Amino acid sequence: MTLLKLENLKTQYESSDFILEVEKLHIEENEFFGLIGESGCGKTTLLKTIGGLHDLDEGRIVLNEKDITNVKAERRNMSMVFQEPLLFPHMNIIDNVAFPLKVRGFTKAGRYGKARAALEQVGLAGFDKRYPSQLSGGQQQRVSIARALIHEPEIVLMDEPFSALDPELRDEMRHLVKNLKNDLNITVIFVTHQLDEAAILFDRVAMISDGQIMQIGKPSDIYKAPASIEVAQFFGFKNIYKGTSTPNGFSIKDSSLMLGETSETAHCVLIPNHALSRVKNSEGLVRTSGIIKEKNFVHGLIHFLLEVEGTALHYFESMGGEAPLHIGDSIELFIHLDKIRFFED
Amino acid sequence: MIDKRLKILLWIILLVLILFWLTPIITMIITSFSARWAFPNILPDGINTEAWDYVFKQNMDTYSSIRITMLIAFLTILINLAVGFPAADALGRYNFKGKAVTELLISMPIVLPPIAIILGLHRTFLRLGLTESLLGVVLANVIPTLPYMIRALSSGFESLGFKWDDQAKMLGATKWQRIRYVTFPALLPSLIAGSSLCILISASQYVTVLLIGGGLIKTIPVVMFPFLSGGNQSIGSAYGFLFSGMALMLLLIMDVILKRLYGRHKKVK
Numbered sequence A: 001m002t003l004l005k006l007e008n009l010k011t012q013y014e015s016s017d018f019i020l021e022v023e024k025l026h027i028e029e030n031e032f033f034g035l036i037g038e039s040g041c042g043k044t045t046l047l048k049t050i051g052g053l054h055d056l057d058e059g060r061i062v063l064n065e066k067d068i069t070n071v072k073a074e075r076r077n078m079s080m081v082f083q084e085p086l087l088f089p090h091m092n093i094i095d096n097v098a099f100p101l102k103v104r105g106f107t108k109a110g111r112y113g114k115a116r117a118a119l120e121q122v123g124l125a126g127f128d129k130r131y132p133s134q135l136s137g138g139q140q141q142r143v144s145i146a147r148a149l150i151h152e153p154e155i156v157l158m159d160e161p162f163s164a165l166d167p168e169l170r171d172e173m174r175h176l177v178k179n180l181k182n183d184l185n186i187t188v189i190f191v192t193h194q195l196d197e198a199a200i201l202f203d204r205v206a207m208i209s210d211g212q213i214m215q216i217g218k219p220s221d222i223y224k225a226p227a228s229i230e231v232a233q234f235f236g237f238k239n240i241y242k243g244t245s246t247p248n249g250f251s252i253k254d255s256s257l258m259l260g261e262t263s264e265t266a267h268c269v270l271i272p273n274h275a276l277s278r279v280k281n282s283e284g285l286v287r288t289s290g291i292i293k294e295k296n297f298v299h300g301l302i303h304f305l306l307e308v309e310g311t312a313l314h315y316f317e318s319m320g321g322e323a324p325l326h327i328g329d330s331i332e333l334f335i336h337l338d339k340i341r342f343f344e345d
Numbered sequence B: 001m002i003d004k005r006l007k008i009l010l011w012i013i014l015l016v017l018i019l020f021w022l023t024p025i026i027t028m029i030i031t032s033f034s035a036r037w038a039f040p041n042i043l044p045d046g047i048n049t050e051a052w053d054y055v056f057k058q059n060m061d062t063y064s065s066i067r068i069t070m071l072i073a074f075l076t077i078l079i080n081l082a083v084g085f086p087a088a089d090a091l092g093r094y095n096f097k098g099k100a101v102t103e104l105l106i107s108m109p110i111v112l113p114p115i116a117i118i119l120g121l122h123r124t125f126l127r128l129g130l131t132e133s134l135l136g137v138v139l140a141n142v143i144p145t146l147p148y149m150i151r152a153l154s155s156g157f158e159s160l161g162f163k164w165d166d167q168a169k170m171l172g173a174t175k176w177q178r179i180r181y182v183t184f185p186a187l188l189p190s191l192i193a194g195s196s197l198c199i200l201i202s203a204s205q206y207v208t209v210l211l212i213g214g215g216l217i218k219t220i221p222v223v224m225f226p227f228l229s230g231g232n233q234s235i236g237s238a239y240g241f242l243f244s245g246m247a248l249m250l251l252l253i254m255d256v257i258l259k260r261l262y263g264r265h266k267k268v269k
Helices: A043-051 A093-102 A108-121 A137-149 A167-184 A195-201 A219-224 A229-234 B002-032 B050-058 B061-093 B099-111 B114-128 B134-160 B163-170 B175-186 B188-203 B207-213 B220-228 B233-261
Strands: A002-012 A019-028 A032-036 A058-063 A078-081 A155-159 A187-192 A204-209 A212-217 A240-246 A249-252 A268-270 A285-298 A301-308 A311-318 A330-336 A341-343
Touching: A002 A043, A002 A187, A019 A043, A019 A187, A019 A212, A032 A043, A032 A195, A043 A078, A043 A155, A043 A187, A078 A137, A078 B163, A093 A108, A093 A137, A108 A137, A137 A167, A167 A195, A187 A195, A195 A219, A204 A219, A204 A229, A212 A219, A212 A229, A229 A240, A229 A268, A229 A341, A285 A311, A301 A330, A311 A330, B002 B233, B050 B233, B061 B099, B061 B134, B061 B188, B061 B220, B061 B233, B099 B134, B114 B134, B114 B207, B134 B175, B134 B188, B134 B207, B163 B175, B175 B188, B188 B233, B207 B220, B220 B233
Parallel strands: A032 A187, A032 A204, A078 A155, A155 A187
Antiparallel strands: A002 A019, A002 A058, A204 A212, A240 A249, A240 A268, A268 A341, A285 A301, A285 A330, A301 A311
């Protein structure tokens, strides 16, 4: 079921000419939805708009078939985890976690019981009486997450909650949140600029650039078929070339490399790594060759920077595969034309 | 070692400062217990408790002056809080046109000569019928104290920012709940600083109270002044000591009350 609908949203910061526009964004119940993009692209503004912390100039927000556009943040029954844990320093841990219930008029016994259970869920049983300053950064963020879940909000908003943590801890927290999301059947909207987070966490993701949604889809689908150059670049694709369409195919600028296939209006081509191979294993391949200029190890892969017909080409290969290659060697590569992608911009 | 010499120098400076600060207090205590202590005598002409007898046993104004001084100080703080809290929020956390001018205007009462303000105020209060009343004196006390309260609170608001408010909103806290559970406790140090200044400034007003109160509102400075300015110096000193004690006590009481209101307040270690 569709839980949240954003329609024709438009908002602007007073002090700048930055405009955020969302024509349509639907978020399903129990979905783990990601908002991803470079810093300053408007993803946090969009999250705050959903939460009610940022006013709309135009458009409509509908939650559970109810228009909440003009409902105050504290009445939307959502919750938010920020980059900082923002635990109230004058309250101990149990009072911090129980805060959402306190402001909703729960009795002390009722809220403490639930708060203890919530603390246990995030692995901090027995921390009740401590104060935030006595906890590590990771523990504080766990408390913050427990506090955001205790009142069973319709949607939990998360604004880069792990970006201030160490990489190892970050990984641990991602799995904690993912498990909590699955156990509790909650809807989460999560802002990040980190791709690995998208791949691990999200059911669907919206890639945002310059205040516009560029593409919405499953992370793997976007990876397979980025909708634009910007999306491809953000998702880490390297081999993107400008060029022109000719009757013989697509000609890459400043290079003699010619791809036998083209679409008439294309100005750009992306050659993903899975379109490259060192063996001729099917038909319809373009053969090319280059010189190895650089060789690096990245995330268990070997990254080659090649010079191919006057242009640079990145090629990744898993370790221990074919015969070893060294800087200065020449290399023969085949391009699978059915796996390359053309763009008009 | 240069470090050691510097340390000794700092100790000497500190001792001189302490002496500078303690000497008048010690002199005041000794004077209050002596019949006469004048130049060139090194020691007073005898020790007695006549001055203290007068202050606590003969002059019935003493007790009422303590009460009224405290009452005026607390009422002044209340008005300062009601007026200063929103004003400090606006100056500390928001940007608006004319902010610098507003800040300047708010500081005016401590920049302008107090006597000029008080004389003008006196004429206005006469017309409004506020002279010779407690309310008039309290209002007159708000003028020199409010700028300090606003300054203390607005720096508190400035460092607080909006993030805590936003977090509390997202957890479902209404405006009043946010003020009560989040903003107020976070501003407690600023509140204590601002209120302490209010108490000290309000309690030590003399000309204001005399003029606006028309001699009917007798605070400790009003009762004390005639003795210091030529009457009995021993009694004046006794009142001076009493005043210091009361000011310290007021500060203590306020600190305790504010901290009890937010009993769970713990300093971040």
